[in-house]
Amino acid sequence: MFVPKRYVFEKRALDYPIGQKLYKQLTKEKKNVIVLKSSRAVLEKMTSIEEKFHYGKETLIFGVKSSKKFITCRPSAHYQIPLVTGCMGRCEYCYLNTQLGDKPYIRTYVNIEEILDKAKKYIDEREEMTIFEGAATSDPLPVEPYTHGLEKVIRFFASEPLGRFRFVTKYHNVEPLLNIDHKNHTDIRFSLNSDYVINQYEHYTSRLNQRLEAAKKIGDSGYQLGFLIAPVFLYEGWEESYQKLIDKLNQTFKDFKDKITFEVISHRYTIKAKKRIQDVFPQTKLPMEEESRKFKYGQFGYGKYIYKPEDIDRIKSFFSKYLSNMAFQTEIKYII
Numbered sequence: 001m002f003v004p005k006r007y008v009f010e011k012r013a014l015d016y017p018i019g020q021k022l023y024k025q026l027t028k029e030k031k032n033v034i035v036l037k038s039s040r041a042v043l044e045k046m047t048s049i050e051e052k053f054h055y056g057k058e059t060l061i062f063g064v065k066s067s068k069k070f071i072t073c074r075p076s077a078h079y080q081i082p083l084v085t086g087c088m089g090r091c092e093y094c095y096l097n098t099q100l101g102d103k104p105y106i107r108t109y110v111n112i113e114e115i116l117d118k119a120k121k122y123i124d125e126r127e128e129m130t131i132f133e134g135a136a137t138s139d140p141l142p143v144e145p146y147t148h149g150l151e152k153v154i155r156f157f158a159s160e161p162l163g164r165f166r167f168v169t170k171y172h173n174v175e176p177l178l179n180i181d182h183k184n185h186t187d188i189r190f191s192l193n194s195d196y197v198i199n200q201y202e203h204y205t206s207r208l209n210q211r212l213e214a215a216k217k218i219g220d221s222g223y224q225l226g227f228l229i230a231p232v233f234l235y236e237g238w239e240e241s242y243q244k245l246i247d248k249l250n251q252t253f254k255d256f257k258d259k260i261t262f263e264v265i266s267h268r269y270t271i272k273a274k275k276r277i278q279d280v281f282p283q284t285k286l287p288m289e290e291e292s293r294k295f296k297y298g299q300f301g302y303g304k305y306i307y308k309p310e311d312i313d314r315i316k317s318f319f320s321k322y323l324s325n326m327a328f329q330t331e332i333k334y335i336i
């Protein structure tokens with residue numbers, strides 16, 4: 001659970017019952033509570049990017065999502081469903097570091113019911129299976145104890161024959177989700193990595209064993225379970241280190257009956273991201289040397305540095321060999 005240094009309420013959030021309830025509760029507990037007209041004012045006085053980043057990551061904002069349109073989310077889903085923006089984690093490689101730029105704070109929404117009304121309209125208009133991604137701009141699990149957004153969304157999708165929900169997380173506070181009658185309309189993925197990568201680069205996230213324990217509980221509760229192994233790095237001893245991850249997975253899920261999906265993504269970065277990472281983590285040891293990478297134009301028109309083809313082949317052959325011979329049923333969605 002995310003326990004920030006300060007809680008900020010956008011004025012409009014106090015017009016909603018959840019906003020009022022949280023405001024009363026946090027004030028009673030004598031937390032650092034601030035009310036602002038707009039969340040933009042939160043970082044106004046800070047000048048350095050590094051300072052803004054770390055201050056923002058310690059700030060939880062309760063706001064109102066007023067977007068008229070959901071953003072599309074191809075190829076994995078049809079739409080992003082906005083529940084939270086930003087994440088308490090400080091993973092050095094995270095794409096949010098660049099994507100959210102000067103808004104690194106965590107903003108969660110108190111008008112979930114309005115957001116779900118919008119989702120319902122999309123489903124009804126399409127009249128065919130419509131998938132919504134809940135973690136496109138955040139990791140929603142750490143703020144779940146405040147707004148219970150995931151709980152409400154999972155219940156909503158359970159009653160939608162043509163709606164499906166999915167999200168991915170690096171956290172483990174899954175208890176409130178375990179007893180929901182989800183009708184198997186929600187797909188929960190856990191993002192995993194080797195202990196080395198987690199300890200080195202994934203700050204303020206749950207450790208590997210915690211994620212695996214949480215994943216087991218989610219799988220045992222009948223959700224469609226998946227793992228995202230990402231980003232995969234090549235470093236000295238990477239094979240042994242990822243082998244240990246595979247062993248732990250086999251140990252944890254050896255008696256598991258349902259199929260588990262896997263997605264594997266090798267590390268990549270853009271020059272813009274590299275600059276931002278170096279600004280907010282000046283001591284970073286993330287491997288980002290252009291000489292050892294291949295430049296590739298991405299689908300959104302900008303270029304990124306991916307591993308060289310021979311390195312990608314090593315990653316593909318390692319993971320396809322092990323993931324197709326696990327102690328439980330698997331489906332490898334892709335290894336890139």
Ligand code: SF4
Pocket residue numbers: 087088089090091094095096138139170202205
């Ligand atoms: S947990 Fe996920 S969303 Fe959060 S900082 Fe890490 S990579 Fe980014």
